[in-house]
Amino acid sequence: MQQRDQIFSAPLDQIGDFTFDERVAEVFPDMIKRSVPGYSNIISAIGMMTARYAQDNTQLYDLGCSLGAATMAMRRNVQASNCNIVAIDNSQAMLERCERHLSAYKSNTPVQVLCDDICAAKINNASIVVLNFTLQFIPPAKRQALLTKIYDGLVPGGILILSEKFCFSDDKINDLLINLHEDFKRANGYSELEISQKRSAIEDVMRPDSIETHLNRFKEIGFSSANSWFQCFNFGSMVAIK
Numbered sequence: 255m256q257q258r259d260q261i262f263s264a265p266l267d268q269i270g271d272f273t274f275d276e277r278v279a280e281v282f283p284d285m286i287k288r289s290v291p292g293y294s295n296i297i298s299a300i301g302m303m304t305a306r307y308a309q310d311n312t313q314l315y316d317l318g319c320s321l322g323a324a325t326m327a328m329r330r331n332v333q334a335s336n337c338n339i340v341a342i343d344n345s346q347a348m349l350e351r352c353e354r355h356l357s358a359y360k361s362n363t364p365v366q367v368l369c370d371d372i373c374a375a376k377i378n379n380a381s382i383v384v385l386n387f388t389l390q391f392i393p394p395a396k397r398q399a400l401l402t403k404i405y406d407g408l409v410p411g412g413i414l415i416l417s418e419k420f421c422f423s424d425d426k427i428n429d430l431l432i433n434l435h436e437d438f439k440r441a442n443g444y445s446e447l448e449i450s451q452k453r454s455a456i457e458d459v460m461r462p463d464s465i466e467t468h469l470n471r472f473k474e475i476g477f478s479s480a481n482s483w484f485q486c487f488n489f490g491s492m493v494a495i496k
């Protein structure tokens with residue numbers, strides 16, 4: 255039975271920083287489905303891009319894998335031979351459930367599940383790297399180094415799929431897209447209290463960049479092509495090709 259996210263449903267005296275602990279891991283599938291517009295479309299498209307871009311004898315990385323949704327989409331869709339998947343997260347609570355989900359289905363593609371800080375992990379011989387709503391939780395000052403390490407670990411023609419919450423330089427557009435996201439959460443059953451307490455909990459740990467910032471960084475690092483391929487309100491996904 256999938257459990258409903260009620261983490262911010264009662265009034266809290268003090269709202270601490272949002273963390274990926276046991277309670278969050280337990281309700282995560284419900285939380286992400288009701289909070290992130292376009293999430294299931296993005297997971298499907300990660301599978302489709304895997305079918306096209308995974309190269310023989312390479313590794314596929316899922317950085318900040320949580321329960322392994324992107325890992326499972328890659329594992330189901332990989333057509334290249336002799337690939338293996340490396341799924342990394344630094345939340346033990348997430349990884350325990352990730353292992354359980356992965357072992358519920360059979361596959362010929364090996365998956366290595368690692369508990370590590372993605373800023374410290376090694377990336378090599380990669381044809382696909384997925385950062386599905388993970389970079390936004392990495393301190394802004396560490397993002398360039400992480401993306402450079404990913405670029406260096408990709409084989410020629412390899413891709414990075416980056417999904418994020420975005421911010422927008424035009425204030426009216428930024429406010430509109432934030433309001434539409436909050437409408438989306440209301441429509442999915444979150445109360446005003448849940449929306450505002452969650453907003454306080456994530457404001458210091460989740461720092462969105464603009465699409466332009468992402469594109470400029472990709473260019474500076476050396477990616478030969480990059481663009482966004484999906485957007486719903488202030489959430490979206492980009493692809494960068496080495």
Ligand SMILES: Nc1ncnc2c1ncn2[C@@H]1O[C@H](C[S@+](CC[C@H]([NH3+])C(=O)[O-])CC(=O)[O-])[C@@H](O)[C@H]1O
Nearest residue numbers: 274318319320323343344345371372386387388391
């Ligand atoms: N430094 C870090 N090192 C490793 N993991 C980290 C780090 N910081 C945060 N995480 C992990 O990044 C994940 C972000 S959730 C990703 C969803 C998933 N990709 C999905 O496709 O379902 C997105 C969200 O909740 O909005 C959590 O599991 C953190 O523990």
Ligand SMILES: O=C(O)C(=O)Cc1ccccc1
Nearest residue numbers: 285286289290419452453456
């Ligand atoms: O819930 C929100 O308001 C978000 O911005 C997305 C989100 C989803 C899951 C964990 C943290 C943030």
